[in-house]
Amino acid sequence: MRKLQMVDLKSQYDKIKDQVNASIQEVLDTTTYINGPLVHQFQADLESYLGVKHVIPCANGTDALQIAMMGLGLQPGDEVITADFTFAATVEVIALLQLTPVLVDVDMNNMNISLEGIRKAITPKTRAIVPVHLFGRVANMDAIMEIANEYNLFVIEDNAQAIGATYTSKDGSKKKVGTIGHVGATSFFPSKNLGCYGDGGAIFTNDDALAHTIRGIVNHGMYVRYHHDVVGVNSRLDSIQAGVLKAKLPHLDTYNKARQDAARKYSLALGLNANIWVPTICEACDCHVFHQYVIRILNGKRDGLLDHLQVKGIPCAIYYPIPLHSQKAYADTRYKEEDFPVTNQLVKEVIALPMHTELDDEQIKFITDAILEYVN
Numbered sequence: 001m002r003k004l005q006m007v008d009l010k011s012q013y014d015k016i017k018d019q020v021n022a023s024i025q026e027v028l029d030t031t032t033y034i035n036g037p038l039v040h041q042f043q044a045d046l047e048s049y050l051g052v053k054h055v056i057p058c059a060n061g062t063d064a065l066q067i068a069m070m071g072l073g074l075q076p077g078d079e080v081i082t083a084d085f086t087f088a089a090t091v092e093v094i095a096l097l098q099l100t101p102v103l104v105d106v107d108m109n110n111m112n113i114s115l116e117g118i119r120k121a122i123t124p125k126t127r128a129i130v131p132v133h134l135f136g137r138v139a140n141m142d143a144i145m146e147i148a149n150e151y152n153l154f155v156i157e158d159n160a161q162a163i164g165a166t167y168t169s170k171d172g173s174k175k176k177v178g179t180i181g182h183v184g185a186t187s188f189f190p191s192k193n194l195g196c197y198g199d200g201g202a203i204f205t206n207d208d209a210l211a212h213t214i215r216g217i218v219n220h221g222m223y224v225r226y227h228h229d230v231v232g233v234n235s236r237l238d239s240i241q242a243g244v245l246k247a248k249l250p251h252l253d254t255y256n257k258a259r260q261d262a263a264r265k266y267s268l269a270l271g272l273n274a275n276i277w278v279p280t281i282c283e284a285c286d287c288h289v290f291h292q293y294v295i296r297i298l299n300g301k302r303d304g305l306l307d308h309l310q311v312k313g314i315p316c317a318i319y320y321p322i323p324l325h326s327q328k329a330y331a332d333t334r335y336k337e338e339d340f341p342v343t344n345q346l347v348k349e350v351i352a353l354p355m356h357t358e359l360d361d362e363q364i365k366f367i368t369d370a371i372l373e374y375v376n
């Protein structure tokens with residue numbers, strides 16, 4: 001059996017080596033390391049793939065979120081609502097900009113931000129909602145956009161884990177995730193669904209004025225060379241990373257299919273066990289692209305299972321072990337434990353299994369057999 005890994009980037013690279021190497025060689029041969037033609041080509045390719053008017057590449061996903069919030073003109077003291085159960089980057093940039101993070105609980109069925117939680121958290125100071133499409137599963141964007149319209153709020157989609165996923169609205173229309181809110185932010189961290197070989201990120205929007213503002217912010221607040229109109233940042237996707245991404249983008253749908261296939265096999269093997277909650281695979285749509293395959297162990301044996309799998313040489317991880325409201329950096333007397341029953345339960349039950357584009361049947365069987373033999 002091939003070695004088990006949480007993410008197998010080497011086997012994936014081996015299959016696209018020629019395309020990736022040619023892209024990188026092009027940058028080296030032309031010495032266009034910064035803002036080279038490949039950056040613009042990748043930007044245009046991604047705009048057409050997503051069906052969005054503007055993609056603004058930047059240095060990483062955390063920057064993408066921060067710059068999106070700067071672009072919207074959010075001011076210190078403005079309240080920004082986001083999920084308690086997510087990677088810390090989402091809340092980190094809110095705090096960094098001296099906005100007020102307002103954490104709300106998530107839903108048990110999809111682990112995404114709770115609509116009821118959003119409604120309860122809205123105050124006259126609320127300016128924005130940041131839904132996170134956690135683990136690759138699309139949040140309920142129809143309802144989130146409705147709430148946003150009702151209260152005149154911005155929606156910033158944290159799409160770091162769901163690039164390539166499609167959202168189908170109630171009216172049947174389909175949109176790529178990250179292009180539904182006012183602005184979307186993504187990450188090209190190597191292990192993400194579309195990963196480069198270093199750091200990278202991008203911001204998406206259909207709003208021409210916002211795109212213009214953001215293009216200045218990523219470049220030191222310059223709209224005309226050496227005229228700094230606003231305080232900006234230096235956040236670029238370098239040409240080598242753009243070259244890697246340009247070579248990988250045509251494979252993204254195949255990669256996401258491979259993730260969905262692996263998820264289907266996991267869920268088929270584990271789903272009949274009453275002590276294991278598995279994510280559902282929606283056959284008719286691409287609403288879940290399985291950045292992570294996360295199950296819940298319902299009989300209190302999660303931590304034991306972690307040890308059991310470790311002994312068997314099966315890598316696994318806990319995303320995320322501590323709710324954000326319990327983190328030292330983000331704790332606040334405003335938060336009460338009873339406001340986060342779902343997150344508080346999830347952190348004790350979740351376990352992420354190996355998930356990537358190169359999993360084979362033998363590996364999946366070995367992993368699911370080991371889980372079933374312990375959890376029973």
Ligand SMILES: *Cc1c(COP(=O)(O)O)cnc(C)c1O
Nearest residue numbers: 060061062087089090160187189
């Ligand atoms: C990875 C990730 C980010 C940050 O992306 P970086 O490129 O690592 O800065 C933000 N939000 C979520 C939900 C992520 O998973």
